[in-house]
Amino acid sequence: MTSPDVLDSYAPVVAEWYSANARDLPWRRAGTTPWGVLVSEVMLQQTPVVRVAPAWHEWLARWPTPAALAADQPGEAIRAWGRLGYPRRALRLHECAVAITERHGGVVPSVLDELLALPGVGTYTARAVAAFAYGQRHPVVDTNVRRVAARAVLGEPDAGPTTTAADLTLVESLLPLEPPLAALVSAALMELGAVVCVARTPRCGVCPLAERCRWLISGAPAPVGPTRRPQTYAGTDRQVRGKLLAVLRESHGPVAKDALDAVWGDQVQRERALAGLLEDGLVVTPAPGIYALP
DNA sequence: TATACGTGGTG
């Protein structure tokens, strides 16, 4: 257990550090709309900042409002998604735009439960939008924040694999009472995890929390067990799906089956991947043997 | 709770 006094000491230190060290990211600039924030948050789900920035500018220039995106075809969103990965996010963002236009008069909702009800918006993204677009006080817990909290507060080498209720409670206890300041601290915790308290080789020498980091103070012990993860992308259905969708993305119109057949040798796996794309609504088949983006 | 879901950079 950590005393309230100690928990209260993190926020001002992190806030001050952030004020002097925050990266100048496009979606953080004054004038960014809640829609711009939402688009950035979805794009940043599992995709690094450097790859998101150009796509974000293109999207916001082309679809400055939810209504603008909702009026376009979902396939255009998928095409404009480019190579950000996990293209179902583009589809969900389009569904989001439709929902916001139909249910919320074209205004990105500010109420947490209403944000959570949007397609593709989960625990993290809903709180991020509420905090960063609307200045509300919510724990915004992503992989960076969980790592910072695990190390600095709990003294553990790393965080667990997924966000738990305990994570939200812990981070909430670190936030100052005043909503706009709490939102700033939330951004600061994420930034610290993204550029200083990084996963592989943390830069403890420049960390503002070094003197109160329980993990560092205890000697920065390495993680214990073999943290296995089922990875390896080559040869997976995901890779095949990616290749199939790339053909459709780069085509201006529908393509014949032959064009898709050319991207992967194993017919069984290829058909399975294509069936999955159809199932997910990422691909449609307007006529037998013809495929297109929705 | 475990698994599926893209893509590219890096130590």
Added chain:
DNA sequence: TCACCAAGTAT
């Protein structure tokens, strides 16, 4: 080289 990692969500 290759396993790990990057602002998660849905099922």
